[in-house]
Amino acid sequence: MNAMAGTRDAFEARLRRIGAERYHDRHPFHVMLHSGGCSLDQVRAWVVNRFYYQSRIPMKDAAFLSRVEDPALRRAWRSRIEDHDGTETREGGIARWLKLAAAVGLDPDYVASARGVMPATRFAVDAYVRFVRDAPLVPAVAASLTELFAPKIHAERIAGLLEHYDFATPETLAYFRHRLDEAPKDVAFGLGFVLDRAVSPAEQDAAAAALVFKTDVLWAQLDALHAAYVAPGRIPPGAWQPGEGMAS
Amino acid sequence: MNAMAGTRDAFEARLRRIGAERYHDRHPFHVMLHSGGCSLDQVRAWVVNRFYYQSRIPMKDAAFLSRVEDPALRRAWRSRIEDHDGTETREGGIARWLKLAAAVGLDPDYVASARGVMPATRFAVDAYVRFVRDAPLVPAVAASLTELFAPKIHAERIAGLLEHYDFATPETLAYFRHRLDEAPKDVAFGLGFVLDRAVSPAEQDAAAAALVFKTDVLWAQLDALHAAYVAPGRIPPGAWQPGEGMAS
Incomplete structure (x- = not known):
C-alpha cells in the first residue's frame, strides 16, 4: 500500500518490479522445461494443463469486452x-497449441476436451476469468500486464525446447513465435491504459x-504441475x- | 454418465462411492496430521489455510439462501x-477455529485477516462459493454432501490430535466436536433434498x-498445503x- 500515488514512471517501475519478483519464469518447473530437464510425460502434463x-x-x-461501453476500446481489445x-x-x-499437443504425441481432441486437466489448474484459471x-x-486490464514479462519467457522457451527436445520445431512451436509478435502490441496498449487511468494511490x-x-494465477498452475x-x-x-x- | 437414472438407493450408493474414492481423508497430509507426523509449523500452515x-x-x-424462493427451505438452511x-x-x-489458532501459537487476528493464505487455497475455496x-x-446442495464423510474424519482428527499434540485439548478442538453434532443434521437434510429431486439421469x-x-476443492487444498x-x-x-x- 502506498500513501502517495507514484509518478507515471515510478508506477510503471512498481509494476515491473512485481514481474521481476513473482513472474513464473522464476518457477523451478519452467527452469526444468527450458533446460531439457522435463521428461516427455512431464512436457505432456504441461501441454494438457496449459x-x-x-x-x-x-x-x-x-468477458472484458462485454463490460466496455467505448467502441474504440472494444475495437482495440478485440x-x-x-x-x-x-x-x-x-x-x-x-489451433497452434493443439499442434504442439500433437507433436508431443497427444491426441489433440483429448487435449481440446480438457478432460485430464487438474482441478487446481481449473480453479486458478477460472479465478482469472472471473476476476x-x-x-x-483498470484492474481487469492490469491483470493482463504479465504480458510485459512474457516475451522473455517465450524466447527462452523456443530456444530451450529447440535445443533439448526432438518434438520441437519451428512449426510445433509456432504458438510461442506468434506470441512474440502479438504480445508487445497488446501490452503496449494495456500498459498505457493502466498508466493513464490509475493515478490515485487507491487506483x-x-x-x-x-x-x-x-x-499468483500463473505460479499456482506451475506449483500444481x-x-x-x-x-x-x-x-x-x-x-x-x-x-x-495419446494419439493413436 | 449413466444412461438410466438409478433408484433412490442406487443413487445414494453412487454418491457414497464418490466419498470412498475421493474424499480428502485419503490424502497423505491428513494421514500425517492425524498420526502426529506434522511438525507444529505444518499444523500452523494447515490452520492458516483451512x-x-x-x-x-x-x-x-x-449465497445459497439468496437464491431460494421457498421460506421453508431457507429456514432449514439458515x-x-x-x-x-x-x-x-x-x-x-x-470463533472456535480461532481458539485452535491461538492454541497452536498463532495470533488469531492474523489468521482472521487471511493474510498468508496461499493463492491455491483461495482459488479452490472461491470456486466452491461461486459454484x-x-x-x-440441486447440484448446489449436492456439493455440500461431503458432510456425509466428515464425521469420520472429525472423530479421527480429535483422537489423533489429542494423542499426538500438546496443544490439543477438548477446548482447543471444540470446533470438531461441535461439527460432530451439527453435520449429521445438515447432511440428513441435504441428502434427502438431493435424493428427492435428482431423479432423471441428467439430474x-x-x-x-x-x-x-x-x-476436488478439498483435495486441491491439501495438495497445495x-x-x-x-x-x-x-x-x-x-x-x-x-x-x-505468531501470538506475541
Whole structure:
C-alpha cells in the first residue's frame, strides 16, 4: 500500500518490479522445461494443463469486452480474441497449441476436451476469468500486464525446447513465435491504459494488486504441475495419467 | 454418465462411492496430521489455510439462501450460518477455529485477516462459493454432501490430535466436536433434498458431478498445503512463512 500515488514512471517501475519478483519464469518447473530437464510425460502434463489456460483466454477477453461501453476500446481489445481463435483465413493461437499437443504425441481432441486437466489448474484459471469479468476495468486490464514479462519467457522457451527436445520445431512451436509478435502490441496498449487511468494511490494499489493476483494465477498452475508430475509426483484424482489421451 | 437414472438407493450408493474414492481423508497430509507426523509449523500452515475455507462457508450458505424462493427451505438452511457465525448467546464455528489458532501459537487476528493464505487455497475455496452461487439448486446442495464423510474424519482428527499434540485439548478442538453434532443434521437434510429431486439421469449426473467437484476443492487444498509445507516444501510468494503471524 502506498500513501502517495507514484509518478507515471515510478508506477510503471512498481509494476515491473512485481514481474521481476513473482513472474513464473522464476518457477523451478519452467527452469526444468527450458533446460531439457522435463521428461516427455512431464512436457505432456504441461501441454494438457496449459491448454486449459489458453482455452480460457479468449473467454476472458470476451468477458472484458462485454463490460466496455467505448467502441474504440472494444475495437482495440478485440484483436486478442482473433489472435487466439483465428479468423476465416488465419489460424489462431489455440489451433497452434493443439499442434504442439500433437507433436508431443497427444491426441489433440483429448487435449481440446480438457478432460485430464487438474482441478487446481481449473480453479486458478477460472479465478482469472472471473476476476476480469467482475473487477473494475483498470484492474481487469492490469491483470493482463504479465504480458510485459512474457516475451522473455517465450524466447527462452523456443530456444530451450529447440535445443533439448526432438518434438520441437519451428512449426510445433509456432504458438510461442506468434506470441512474440502479438504480445508487445497488446501490452503496449494495456500498459498505457493502466498508466493513464490509475493515478490515485487507491487506483495504483488496485492495479498492482491485480497484477500480483495474476502472477499468483500463473505460479499456482506451475506449483500444481510440479507437485503432481515432478515431486512428490502425486497426481490428483481424475487428472491426466501418463499413457492417457495419446494419439493413436 | 449413466444412461438410466438409478433408484433412490442406487443413487445414494453412487454418491457414497464418490466419498470412498475421493474424499480428502485419503490424502497423505491428513494421514500425517492425524498420526502426529506434522511438525507444529505444518499444523500452523494447515490452520492458516483451512481457516480461509471455514471463513467462506457462511458466505457460501448465504449465497445459497439468496437464491431460494421457498421460506421453508431457507429456514432449514439458515442454521448453517448460525452454526458458523454464532448468535448473541452462542459461539460459532469460526470463533472456535480461532481458539485452535491461538492454541497452536498463532495470533488469531492474523489468521482472521487471511493474510498468508496461499493463492491455491483461495482459488479452490472461491470456486466452491461461486459454484454454489451459480449452479442449479440441486447440484448446489449436492456439493455440500461431503458432510456425509466428515464425521469420520472429525472423530479421527480429535483422537489423533489429542494423542499426538500438546496443544490439543477438548477446548482447543471444540470446533470438531461441535461439527460432530451439527453435520449429521445438515447432511440428513441435504441428502434427502438431493435424493428427492435428482431423479432423471441428467439430474443425477449433475448432482454426482457437483460432489466430485467438491471433493476436488478439498483435495486441491491439501495438495497445495503438502507441496508448500511438506514436499517439496516450496512456499508460494506471499504465503505464510514459519514465524509469521505468531501470538506475541
